[in-house]
Amino acid sequence: MSEFDWLVVGAGLTGATLAERIASQLGQSVLVVDRRPHIAGNVYDELDGDGIRVHRYGAHIFHTSSERVWSYLSRFTTWVGYEHRVLASVGGRLVPLPFNLNTLDMLFPAPDAAHLTGLLVNTFGESSRVPVLKLIDHPTPELSELGRFVYDQVFLNYTAKQWGRRPEELDPSVTGRVPVLVSRDDRYFRDKHQALPAEGYTTMVARMLDHPLITVATSTDYAAAASSVKHRRVVYTGPIDEYFSGVYGPLPYRSLRFEHERLPTGPHQPVSVVNYPNEHDYTRILEHRHFAGGSSWAGASTITREYPDEYRPGDNEPFYPLPAEASHQAYRRYADLRDETEPDTVFAGRLAKYRYLDMDQAVNLALQAFDRRICCAVPA
Ligand SMILES: Cc1cc2nc3c(=O)[nH]c(=O)nc-3n(C[C@H](O)[C@H](O)[C@H](O)COP(=O)(O)OP(=O)(O)OC[C@H]3O[C@@H](n4cnc5c(N)ncnc54)[C@H](O)[C@@H]3O)c2cc1C
Numbered sequence: 579m580s581e582f583d584w585l586v587v588g589a590g591l592t593g594a595t596l597a598e599r600i601a602s603q604l605g606q607s608v609l610v611v612d613r614r615p616h617i618a619g620n621v622y623d624e625l626d627g628d629g630i631r632v633h634r635y636g637a638h639i640f641h642t643s644s645e646r647v648w649s650y651l652s653r654f655t656t657w658v659g660y661e662h663r664v665l666a667s668v669g670g671r672l673v674p675l676p677f678n679l680n681t682l683d684m685l686f687p688a689p690d691a692a693h694l695t696g697l698l699v700n701t702f703g704e705s706s707r708v709p710v711l712k713l714i715d716h717p718t719p720e721l722s723e724l725g726r727f728v729y730d731q732v733f734l735n736y737t738a739k740q741w742g743r744r745p746e747e748l749d750p751s752v753t754g755r756v757p758v759l760v761s762r763d764d765r766y767f768r769d770k771h772q773a774l775p776a777e778g779y780t781t782m783v784a785r786m787l788d789h790p791l792i793t794v795a796t797s798t799d800y801a802a803a804a805s806s807v808k809h810r811r812v813v814y815t816g817p818i819d820e821y822f823s824g825v826y827g828p829l830p831y832r833s834l835r836f837e838h839e840r841l842p843t844g845p846h847q848p849v850s851v852v853n854y855p856n857e858h859d860y861t862r863i864l865e866h867r868h869f870a871g872g873s874s875w876a877g878a879s880t881i882t883r884e885y886p887d888e889y890r891p892g893d894n895e896p897f898y899p900l901p902a903e904a905s906h907q908a909y910r911r912y913a914d915l916r917d918e919t920e921p922d923t924v925f926a927g928r929l930a931k932y933r934y935l936d937m938d939q940a941v942n943l944a945l946q947a948f949d950r951r952i953c954c955a956v957p958a
Contacts, residue, residue: 581808582609582793587800588815590619591937592927594786595650595944596813596952601791603953608791609807611798617787620897621779621937628840628878630866631778635895636836636884637851637864638779641769642938648771651941655782657773660869662766666853668731675766675853677728678759694724698760705763710756728758736855740886741832741900749901774869815927817896818912826911829932830904831889831896836882844879860885899932924951 583606586597594617597608616622620635639662642648665672673681679698683691697720702708710733713725733756737745745753765772775782787794795803800816814821819829837860850868854861860883867879889896899905909932916925926947928935935943 579806579808580609582607583810584608584813585800585803585807585809585811586610586813586815587803588612588619588927588929589614589617589783589787589794589796590815590927591621591783591940592815592944593619593813594783595941596815596924596926596948597792598786598789599945599948600813600952601789603948606791608793609803609809610787610792610794611800611803612794612796613799615797616780617794617796618780618783620895621783623778623780625778626840626880628880630878630880631869632838632866632880632882633779633864633869634836634838635897636834636882638937639767639772640774640937641767641772642936643769643771644938644942646945647938647941650945651775651782654785655775655777657771658776658871659772660774660871661772662851663764663849664766664851664853665847665849666732666855667857668855672848672852674764675732676757676759677732678764679762680764682724694720697721698724698758702760704760706760707757708760709754710758711753713758725758728756729753732756732855734855736853736861739859739861742886742888743900743902747902749903752901811922811924813924813926815925815930817929818909818916818925818932820891821925821930822912822915825915826908828891829908829912830900830902832898832900833887833889833894834897835885835887835894837885838880838882841879841881843877844875846879846881858883896929898934899928901934905932 584600586593586608589610589612593610597610600606600608621638622635623631623633626632639660664675666675669685671684673684679695682694686694697718701718701721710725710729713721714729716722716725733753734745737752741748817829844865844867846865847863850865852863862884864882864884865879867875887894924947925931926944927940
């Protein structure tokens with residue numbers, strides 16, 4: 579039976595960060611297993627037959643304001659600057675998202691747009707970010723109507739498709755996060771660093787795992803590895819409910835189905851991501867070639883339609899924890915069980931924490947878990 583100091587379950591960004599830190603900083607051996615046939619978890623990308631880098635699990639745009647995360651990942655990749663811009667199909671037009679002053683100009687007659695712009699700037703100030711519910715509740719009738727318009731045209735049906743539930747069944751924060759931007763800055767993110775790894779996420783993760791003390795086994799489940807490999811400690815980045823054999827029932831997740839299509843010519847759309855709040859069963863289309871820069875090209879293109887789906891354990895992937903009070907309570911029961919029974923196992927990442935994490939948050943939390951739970955933990 580082979581022997582390792584650590585068994586890391588999951589070769590996504592969280593597992594790769596922790597494995598890299600343990601091997602390079604502590605000089606301890608690590609076996610990283612993933613049940614999928616590839617490394618990198620949800621950030622997995624690969625070149626298709628046309629040489630187009632395809633994000634197999636949906637558009638992944640790296641953005642961070644954390645210098646620690648930026649400098650850590652920059653050891654494993656160089657970057658290509660990329661500022662994400664999203665369009666939404668509303669009223670037969672493609673308009674910028676999040677809803678901003680340019681969106682207003684495109685959807686309203688010029689005199690109305692100018693009037694509303696003046697009202698927004700005078701009421702909230704240039705460059706402010708106004709939650710849509712605040713706008714709906716505003717005493718000025720025109721602002722309240724604008725809020726209702728944004729809610730109905732951009733948010734309501736998209737949310738119903740995305741979650742398979744009405745907004746009142748979800749955390750109020752889901753609606754509360756929808757902003758109207760009093761600005762003409764069409765960028766989707768505002769972080770200091772916005773970029774894509776020059777040779778893709780999979781290459782970056784492969785470099786993180788490329789250490790003499792790290793062994794990687796894909797298509798390998800935790801249960802199989804745990805019974806066949808000796809190890810002292812475990813880092814677990816899989817679903818926490820599965821770890822405890824679902825004793826309190828399954829945690830609710832939303833899944834996605836990705837439909838990839840090769841088009842003989844492109845571009846299919848002007849930007850990488852177009853949202854469809856009100857039409858179709860899919861929520862958005864991603865056109866991968868935009869990530870390589872330039873908006874006009876000759877030759878083939880690959881697009882991906884993203885269909886939200888119920889999560890069926892064993893059949894599809896758990897992508898998004900359901901943002902609802904009942905799910906948070908269900909997670910707390912598992913977290914209490916973890917604290918009582920598994921003090922030595924390190925639970926980390928989006929599935930073990932039952933929390934949506936952007937990539938930079940996943941890496942940041944993994945670095946913190948290393949500092950606090952593995953490297954420098956002070957004995958009680
Ligand atoms: C559609 C979509 C779009 C996204 N877009 C962005 C974006 O634009 N920008 C951004 O910053 N973030 C984005 N994210 C978030 C990003 O995907 C996550 O931050 C990141 O994947 C978290 O990494 P992780 O290692 O925690 O989880 P994962 O990548 O899910 O890795 C966990 C791994 O554990 C494996 N595993 C689970 N259980 C077991 C088991 N029992 N045995 C063996 N292996 C197991 C899984 O197969 C998986 O590969 C997006 C997420 C989704 C779903």
